[in-house]
Structures are given as C-alpha cells and as structure tokens.
Amino acid sequence: MVKGLYTSATGMINEQRRVDVLANNLANSSTTGFKAEGATSEAFYDVLAYKLKDTSEPGIARRLGAMNLGVKIGETYTDYSEGSFVTTNNDYDLALSGKGFFAVEFKSKETGETSTKYTRAGDFIVNKDGELVNKNGDHVLDVNNEHIILDPLVQPSMGVDGTIYQNGNAVATIQVQDFEDYNYLKKYGETYFETVEGATPIESEALVYNGMLEASNVQTVKEMVNLINFQRAYDTNQKMIQAHNETLDIAVNNLGRLS
Numbered sequence: 001m002v003k004g005l006y007t008s009a010t011g012m013i014n015e016q017r018r019v020d021v022l023a024n025n026l027a028n029s030s031t032t033g034f035k036a037e038g039a040t041s042e043a044f045y046d047v048l049a050y051k052l053k054d055t056s057e058p059g060i061a062r063r064l065g066a067m068n069l070g071v072k073i074g075e076t077y078t079d080y081s082e083g084s085f086v087t088t089n090n091d092y093d094l095a096l097s098g099k100g101f102f103a104v105e106f107k108s109k110e111t112g113e114t115s116t117k118y119t120r121a122g123d124f125i126v127n128k129d130g131e132l133v134n135k136n137g138d139h140v141l142d143v144n145n146e147h148i149i150l151d152p153l154v155q156p157s158m159g160v161d162g163t164i165y166q167n168g169n170a171v172a173t174i175q176v177q178d179f180e181d182y183n184y185l186k187k188y189g190e191t192y193f194e195t196v197e198g199a200t201p202i203e204s205e206a207l208v209y210n211g212m213l214e215a216s217n218v219q220t221v222k223e224m225v226n227l228i229n230f231q232r233a234y235d236t237n238q239k240m241i242q243a244h245n246e247t248l249d250i251a252v253n254n255l256g257r258l259s
Helices: 002-027 044-052 220-255
Strands: 037-042 072-078 085-087 094-097 101-107 114-119 124-126 132-134 163-166 169-173 176-179 185-188 192-195 201-203 207-210 212-214
Touching: 002 037, 002 220, 094 101, 101 192
Parallel strands: 094 212
Antiparallel strands: 037 072, 085 212, 094 207, 101 114, 101 176, 114 192, 124 132, 163 169, 176 201, 185 192
C-alpha cells in the first residue's frame, strides 16, 4: 500500500521534470538556432520485454531485477531537426541548410579558458576590430580555426560553401562542422553544443545562406498540447496519493483500532 505512494510520487516528479523541459522550450521559441529538448520515461513493459529476450542468463526463469518504487525517469534528448528560415537581409546573418554547425571560439568568463563550441545560431556581427563575432562576443572560426578578420567598410558577399568575398577577393571561409553521431554532442547553454569523448567530426554538406537566420525548431502548439497532457498526468498521480492516504487513514484509525 505504501509502495503506491512512492509510485505516484515518482510519477509526479517525472511529470514535473517534463514540464520543466517543456517550459524551457517555450521560453526559447524565439531564440535563433535553438533546438528543442524532450524528456523520456521508461515503462515497465518495455523493461520486461527486453529482459524476457535476454539470453545472457541461463535457465528459463530470469530475474527482472530489484523492485522499483515508481517511474524510471529517462534521459533528456535534443531534437536536431532544422528550423524554418527567417529573412533579415543583414549581410552577416547566416543560416545553414543541412546538417552541420558553425564553429565558435568560446571564452569562459570565469576561468578565461577558450574552447570550441558549435552552434546553429548565425546572428553574427563585425566588431570594431573587424572580427566576425556573435552576439556574445565569441569569435567565429574559419576552416583553419583562426579568427575571421574583415573590412567593416566593405560590403561582403557570401558563397554557399561559406566563403566570404570582399572587393571580389576571397577573404575567409567560415568553418562548418558536422559529426558522425550527435549522441556525442552535449548542450551548453541555450544554443551552444560541445563535444564529448568519442565524437567523430565529419565533413559537412550544409549550404550557407546569408541574409537569413534559422529560427527555433520549437513547435509552440505541440508544446502546449503536451503541457496539457503532462498536467493531467500530474493531477492523476496527485489524486492517487490522496486515495492511498485515505486508505491508510482507514487502516490505521479504524481497522487497526483495538476494540
């Protein structure tokens, strides 16, 4: 009977976690290059099905493991699908069509250390020193992992391969990097990604378009529908706790009373 309280409580925790992820998606529905996230949970029958097919343990009867006190909270995953393009007509606003990421030199404000991050947010500007940077001031890298220096007084043109031209001359080529398996990418902040051990870089086939930005891939209507479903699931678990509490009250105060 008490186990039911824990089952309902873990269900509420799981739904709260999913709402937190959803709320972050909605908050970034207008953030350039943002990739939506989702939270998974693992049902008992899925675990049972995998275990029954497991032939690594001898014998007919196989243990299903320790008894769990509720929902197994899964992992948070990232939806890497491409967002829609928004036309801005700004020379240094760039969007990627296809799989790949811009490479950015990120400098930690706490330690001062620099590292390479990857992003789909192409809202770049040229600073006072003629360096191509993003809105955070982090430098955009070229194919040689160097800073891109431009003449701020000369209007640029852009090739779909990421080459920047000024006065008819190729000045630099923006680095566009792709990876074999996105499971080896970890989100950093809202629009940055960083590699973890095992990440394998591959050549990107993405095309670069200037005067455009890739919008967030968050589907607002879908997220609102999910919010209703999560809230209903949360309320159901809450009612189950109340039902268990009433049953325990009867058991303790009535059935357990000595006559």
